[in-house]
Amino acid sequence: MATQLKNLSDFSHTTIPDASPYRFAIAVAEWNAEITGSLYNGALNKLLDHGVAADNIISVAVPGSFELTGAAELLLNKYPDLDGVICLGCIIQGDTRHFDFICDAVAQGCTNVGIKHNTPVIFGVLTTNDQQQAIDRAGGKHGNKGDEAAITAIKMAHLAATL
Numbered sequence: 001m002a003t004q005l006k007n008l009s010d011f012s013h014t015t016i017p018d019a020s021p022y023r024f025a026i027a028v029a030e031w032n033a034e035i036t037g038s039l040y041n042g043a044l045n046k047l048l049d050h051g052v053a054a055d056n057i058i059s060v061a062v063p064g065s066f067e068l069t070g071a072a073e074l075l076l077n078k079y080p081d082l083d084g085v086i087c088l089g090c091i092i093q094g095d096t097r098h099f100d101f102i103c104d105a106v107a108q109g110c111t112n113v114g115i116k117h118n119t120p121v122i123f124g125v126l127t128t129n130d131q132q133q134a135i136d137r138a139g140g141k142h143g144n145k146g147d148e149a150a151i152t153a154i155k156m157a158h159l160a161a162t163l
C-alpha cells in the first residue's frame with residue numbers, strides 16, 4: 001500500500017512514539033568518560049522519559065569506541081529480542097591516524113551488525129576535532145547527542161515494529 005509523508009520541510013516537531021513496548025541496550029565507551037558519561041545519562045533518561053521500563057534497558061561499558069561494535073554483536077547474540085542497540089562514544093582527533101581508523105571501523109561496524117541482526121544499531125559516537133566540540137555536544141550548547149541517539153533508536157524500533 002502506498003503512503004505519503006507530510007510536512008517534509010519540518011521534521012523538528014515530529015512525534016516521538018511511545019517506547020513502552022521496546023527493549024534496548026546501551027553500550028558506552030570508557031575513553032573520554034566525562035563526555036561519554038553525559039551521553040549515557042542523556043540516552044538513558046530519554047528512553048525512560050518515553051516509557052521504556054528500566055528493566056528493559058541493558059547497559060554495558062567497553063574500553064574504547066573501537067569495541068562498541070563487538071559489544072553490539074555480543075548483546076544481540078545474547079538478547080535477540082532487543083529492539084535496538086545504542087552505541088555511545090567520543091573519539092577526539094589526535095596527532096596520529098587513529099582517529100580515522102576508529103571512526104571508520106565503528107561507523108561501518110554499527111551498520112554491519114544492524115544489518116546482520118535486522119535490528120537498529122545506533123551510531124551515537126562523537127567524532128570531534130577537540131575536547132570543546134565534544135563538551136558542546138554532550139549536554140552543552142549543541143545539545144546532547146546521547147538524547148538524539150535514544151530518540152533515533154525509539155523511532156527505528158517503532159518503524160521496525162509497524163512497517
Ligand code: DLZ
Pocket residue numbers: 029031032063064065066067089090091092093094098102
Ligand atoms: C587508542 C584510542 C585513542 C588514541 N583514542 C580514543 C578516543 O579518542 N576515543 C575512544 O573511544 N577510544 C580511543 N582509543 C581506544 C580505542 O577505541 C580502543 O579501545 C583501543 O584501540 C583498543 O582496541
